[in-house]
Amino acid sequence: MKNQYRFDEKHQFLEKLENLIKDGVSSKKIITYTPYPVHEVEHILKVKASPLRFFTLIGALAGLLFGFLFTIWASLDWPIIRGGKPIVALPAFIIIAFELTVLFGGVISFIGYLLLSRLPDFSKIQNPEEYGNQFVIQIQDGETR
Amino acid sequence: MDRRNFLKILGITSSTAMLSSCGVDKANEKIIPYVIPPDEEVYPGKPLYVSTTCTECPANCGLQVKVNEKLYHEQRSLYPTKLEGIPNHPINRGGLCARGQAGLFRLYHPERIKRPMVRDEQGNWLIITWSEVVTRIQDELQKTRRLGKINTYLSNHTNGTISQLKNQFCQEYGFERLPDFELFSHANIKKANQLVFNKQVIPQYRIAKTDFLLSLGADILETFVSPVEHTYHFSIAKKNQHFRWYHLEPHVSLTGVQADHRIVIYPESEIIFLSYLIQTLFRESHQKRNLPFKLLRSIPTYSLEETAQQTGIYQQDLQKLVGELSKAENPLIISGGISTAHAYGLEVAVLTALLQWILGITSEVVNFINARNYENIGTFLDINNLLHRLDQNEIGVFFLSKCDPAGQLPVDWQFLEKLKKASFSIGLADCLNATVRACNMILPLSHTLESWGDAQPFDGLHSIFQPAIEPQYDSKTEGDILLSLLNNNSEFSLYYKDYLFNNLKSRFGETNTSKLLQNGFIRTAVPESELSINLNQVYQFLKNFRIPQVKRTELLVFAPSIRGYDGRSTDLVLLNEIPDPLTTISYGAWLSVSEETATRMSLKDGDEVEVRIADERTKLPVKKQKLLPENVNLVQYGVVRLLSGSYDKRSGELFWFIKDIILSKTGNHVKLPVLSGSMDENGRGILPHVNEHAHEKEGKPWYPEHEHENYRWGMAIDLESCIGCNACSAACYVENNIPIVGRKEHLLGREMSWIRIQPYVQDNESIEFVPMMCQHCDNAPCEPVCPVYAAYHNPEGLNVQVYNRCVGTRYCANNCPYKARRFNWFDHRLPEPLDKMYNPDISIRDRGIMEKCTFCIQRIRAAKDKAKDDNRLVQEGEVIPACAQTCPTKAITFGNLEDKNSKAYKLAHSEQAYRALEELGTKPAVNYLGKKREHYEA
Amino acid sequence: MNLSYRNLAIVSIVVIVIIGLIETVVKIGGDGNLLLLLSFWSALIQGPVAVAAAAEVSRGKWAQPMKRELLAFYPLILFVALLFLFISFQMDIYKWTEIQHRWLNKSFFISRNFVLLLLSFFVAHLFARASLQQKKSSQLVAVLYLFVFVISQSLIAVDWIMSLEYPWMSTMFPAIYFMESFYVGLAILALMAVVTLRQKLGNKVEVKKVMRDAALFMFGFALAWAGLYYGQFLVIWYGNIPWETSFFGIRMEYSPFKEMMTLIIVILFIVPFVGLISRKAKESIAVVSFVSILVLIGLLIERLFYILPVLPLNAFWLVIEFILMSAIFWLFFKNREQVLRIDK
């Protein structure tokens, strides 16, 4: 059976949290619910930085690479002279590559986000958990995360 | 909703439309075989060429008709799709003017008369059969016999066999054959030659042979007697370094601006100028032949000052002229057109002849032996006579064949009213015109491209008419009609063919006849005869010499135009689509006024004025025209009808200008379709001499030259010999199925011509023409911006437009510095039956597609196909684009720039070659050959 | 060494005279020396003041602690102005002097530039005083200075550098130019922060924050710089109009210019971009100082890149002139308290 603490004010909530950690409650057992992001929590619970950045990085690089390779390959696939410009005109392709970097980077990090934070959570879509504007601390028996 | 529209809507509503790439053709279509294939070896890819003769004007150029096999309205059949000049034809040397090119528009004219018609009592038209025609005419003739009226037969310029047949017919039925009707009968010239040389003819002017040309008013390059021939000669003459050309005219004409020295002379004062010339030549004894003293004395003498003052020519110009004239080896003096079409026109003509005589006339330059075939062309004396007789109700049955006096004669002569007085008038014509509409009976004539016949452009030259297409309607040739009347039988047609062939064979013999059919023309020897002057007659004429009282009044000049001729061509839509070279106005009538007049009356282009002449009046929008002298207001024949006509009672020459007209602003404004944005070149590096300092801008384009395999197609255009006649443009229209868009679109600035003539006025004294088309740049700005590769550069150096790939972003057009690209704003289609002339070798572009000059890629393709069959490369001269082919001066040279010996290559690398807007680094494939310096010193 | 305000003035006059003599009396090969000198140092001098002004306008806390250091150089604008006058002795370095143009003609050229430099000095002076005395008007004056700064730097770009390549022109050029000057301004800000940290002056936390922000902005500017440079290049490359491509034509075909080009891109874009991308880097003194010094060098190379293809340079005298300049620069920094007496 998990036990829950609800607070109306942020600072109370934070104090409690710190106390819990002092009392040696493993941070892994604690789940907090807040109406808005509270960065202090991360410091208190010593959570590692989100691995999301790797998704972003990979996405961006993939986009960049694909951008260049695709444009170059497509122009060489059927080389057509236009305006005497070189067939592989990198100055022009940079733009495409850049746009694709952003596109891939953005989309993949979004997907990454959904994966990491296990969303969409259909069971919760069915019957959502609501905590209003309260700050909530839950302590699981078993280890979560 | 048909599939096409469906996909269209689909295209924008859902991306699944990607499934379908082609949504453009009709769902299913038929392929119709022949019942019996034609005898000629003609199939898709191999057109047939029929040689015949052009009848758009009396010059009778040689024609080569391209006939294609194609499917039209589920009928597989042969259709003429292009007219070209016969390459070695003595008149036009392969060239053809814009009017000639437009001939197809007459052949397929929507207003072609489809079947014979006659008026009933109420005056409604009844459709009748040919047999009825014959019987009807017969009993009309009965009637007139009873009434004792005279039957008359009037036709336009006719010669050759048909002329004989007419005479025969007229004899049989007691017709009086009137002299042929031509508005430009050049009566004064004929009369003068008759006075001076006892030869009532118009000689051939061999401009090519002369080293000094002095022309008074004669618009030799536009309409005068045989323009295409003159133009060709002119281009040859230009090659001669010493060739000089002085042109004197009271107005401004396309011909005038081509002359080395265009001199404006007060109207009617040519005579003073000429007398001055003659006298001075004698005074300074430059004459080659002498004249008896008394004759010489009868020619008035003027001092330099007087002449200058009377004629309005600068003294130094006069002196320069005299100087060069006296130096000339064999000079040629042509007076005609506007300079002979006034009260003193006859004197001018006579003095010209005299001048020519004393300067040593030779058949080299003025050829009376192969004289133009004008002998049975009547003058306005005859016309007046005719009108008089009509008034007297003397005329019975009245044949009017192929001529439109009602449409061409001055308004105040009321031809129509008088025509009604003929008891039975019969109009023979291919297209409806004012005259036939007023007749009692209309007989549809087959177009010359549908009929057999022959012509004799000048003595010693015979050319043939051969049908290039079956008669499209229930029409007959004039010959057939006459014959069927003669034999009183209408059943079997193509009488006339046999008649013609017998006649030809009897005249030229078998072999020559077949040659005639093959080449389209033959030459026969004409007896030489020594030219002699009839001094006495001349003296008699000059004795009572009238010195004109030159007084400057507001003048209205009716000049024939290269587009309209005497008005017969104005109903050919193509010639309206193509702008007038000097004003670049395409559709509608206008009045050209001088800058001075415009400022005096504070007129802007398009302001409407009322022109009042005695009691006649008309309203016209004005266009300021550069180079037009003060007090001279210009309108063109055809676009505006001659309001009130007076003529020379001695010769019967029509007067081309009307004095003492009154202009008054109406306050209305008419939008004029002026295609040129500016007549001032603004030093943009399009004209040669402006271009020279363009080279200062150093620095080189970045990209490497791209290599070409075998071919790099290119052009050289000699501005030296381009006269801005627009023939190229016309040819291009017909060859490439270019849409005709009409006035409304032109007003919006949406003309479609692939090649256009750009006139630029140089410091208010000369006009230069630059034919502008796609320059097929090596570094074309239009190509890289196209998102879908519709515009690209092919290995042969062509800037290709892939029509059905084009999605219509119009970026290419925006980015083209020459603005040579044309966008299809609508689905423009020629109305039936004009669409028969579409060239099957090139697509008809749909709306939303960009198009432009392709160097006639279909011709290149054909040539390459042929070359590939006997595996070799395409040789020099195998590919000739339509523009280059038809150019009367051969100003355009097309060829392979990869081939070092090709003419195009040589010209492109000559020292006077330059590229338009070179400093933009577009590297065009079109090279312009700049004019030589001395032309500017003048 | 500590000098009084007057002595500073005297020293700088002396230096001006020396350089002037080098340029005029001692006839040397390098026509470009003086121009290079001016174009480089004017950026270095006007930049920091502009940064200070920007900080003032945005009421940003980010540069306030280092304000005094930034403002230390404003008197040198006058220095530049005076030095500039020597250009009038060597106007023949400009091709256009042959054709007298309504904009490009000698007298107007000299006068307008000189006047504008004076003006910018004057406004800088006003600004320095106002901001040090925390006047209310300080913001307004700051804005005013920024105006003058942008105008004068743009004019310098067009007149001094671009007109070397007449008739080549690029509308982007002035923008890039003043942008770079601001860029180095930030670099200098960072350096000063580093220096003050080394000397254990000022509030450590604040200064560190300043350094981090400076680094952050440099990162941003590196991107922006790259964008603008690419923008200019792309347009010219694509348009391919001979009289435009000529500029890059020479510079991308022959050594050492094409190497210089790559060097510039590496130094002014890639290094700051990669180097400063992570938060840690922005906080490490070593990285920041390294990058900022590199940026200064980058600017120098960039100016060389403009001038060298057109004008010869004399290395020896150039070095001497630069040493002199840097000496002055250092002096003013050292004696900033003297310089900024105005607020007392």
Add this chain to the structure above:
Amino acid sequence: MKIRIAPYFIIIYVLAFIIFVILISYFWQKNRKTPEQPINFSHQIHVSKVGLPCTHCHTTVEKSTAAGIPSVETCMTCHKAVKKESPEIQKLTKYWENKQPVPWQRVYRLPARKYVYFSHKRHIKANLECVNCHGNVEIMSIIKRVPKLEMGWCMSCHKAKNVSIDCATCHK
């Protein structure tokens, strides 16, 4: 209550999409199905049984862009005598008598062909067999269009055979 919305959304969309695709493919099919011929002429008989070479009727295939459809006259040269009684030939003779062409339905139609230049001659001269593009006509009692005649189809051959892939070769 336990209803899952998300799946429904998806299902509805998918259905709509499918319907849409079906709709299109219907319109698409409409012009892909082989048309009814006025006379059901069998190539199979003429080629396999009688053994006529293609060029016997399609006379211009070697010299023209178009292969050429035999004129009614050509048919009649034989059919004046051969198989006069068969109803199909009756039709033919009817056309012949009242001098009408046979309104054959076109089977091989290039998409957007008014923009495309295709020359049979060139392809024959390059020693391509009719079969290569027209399939085994000799076994077709009713002629059918074998390839789609889309651009890609042309391209793959042109690329494989390494002949011109310049757009201007075919686009007019």
Add this chain to the structure above:
Amino acid sequence: MKPENMKELEYNSILEQDILDAMRKPHPIYWLALFICASFFVLGMITWVIQMLKGMGIAGINNPVGWGVYITDFVFWVGIAHSGTLISAVLFLFRAKFRNVFNRSAEAMTVFAVMTAGLFPLIHLGRSWLFYWLFPYPNQRQLWVNFQSPLVWDVFAVSTYFTISAIFWYVGMVPDLAIIRRFTSGIRKKIYSFFSLGWTGSLKQWRHYTRLYMFLAAFATPLVISVHSVVSWDFAMSIIPGWHTTIFAPYFVAGAIFSGTAMVLTLIIPMRKIFRMEKYITVDHFDKISKILLFTSLIVAYSYVVEFALAFYGGHKFEESHFLYRLLGDYRYLYWLMVLCNVILPFTLFVGKLRRNIPYLFVLSLFVNVGMWLERFVIIVSSLAKDFDPYNWGIYIPRWPEVFITLGSFGMFFTFFLIFTKVLPILSLTEIKEEAAE
């Protein structure tokens, strides 16, 4: 903003209530407005269909002016889109808190504006029904698109821009949707809970969320610059005097943000009044945002000056004559009006009082919108009207299709926006809460 003494909890709940009030059953006037906008939209669409069936010719575009109002609208709408991203992303990176009250509607504006803009390249195609040929999709033709063409860059830029800003907008909204979910019931609740993806506000969600938001912001910032640079290069890549000039990229970006900011004001000022948001959107916010307006207007002014100065500096015949034409030619009135709207009027914002005078700002923003539209029009049209070859100089006057379709575009934009104001939280609740908590 939150009064000091007020408890956080109650402040938040008040805030939520206010937002929900804004989403209550609409007033009849709202329906009227919606109807009008929608009908304009439909009108525009119909015009487009007619244009496709009849041909481009019914519009006023001609030769030489191949691009007219359509492209102008395109650039205009893309421009509008920009400030949305600027406010939400760039200001986020700069930690400028005042953005929190604007960003939601600004982002909405971005998304809708890009949608509207995206239509125009299709509308102006001669053969719109083949628009998909512009996308590089594998096809039987074995032919790709021309990656050198600025128009293809457009395709990439605009579609990327749309995707990213849509994601950005949505991600920012998820927690707020979760809040709305709380107060709704029935089918609406279902929908909101579906789109709030079962949000709970657990640490696990938040920590990734903040990271994601940061990254997206970091992407959006260079993206927004690149997109309008690409748009500007549609013109700068040509060689037409007046188009081909290097400064276009920064010039257009600034212009875009300028016009966009103006549009934000145009939208927010009435919205604030109608939904009584004065409590949250205060005068200080407007003061700050109008500074952005002023700043960008300065950049734009700078570009004007540089363009002209250099045209005459070089003494190059094409450039010179073109810019003279702009000043004195057929379109001079438009040009001067543009200068008035984009430079002279905005400069009044140097006066602090005017920056805080909301009615004035509203009027000004309208002027700026007009001015920026004119700027694009003048640049596009006047450059084409008089280019190299004097023979084909001409002028362009829009005709009814352009007018209707432009109206239609406004109709579309406002239709979407009106719907947005009623179905989605118009302020970013969580961010305001976060701000209030500090």
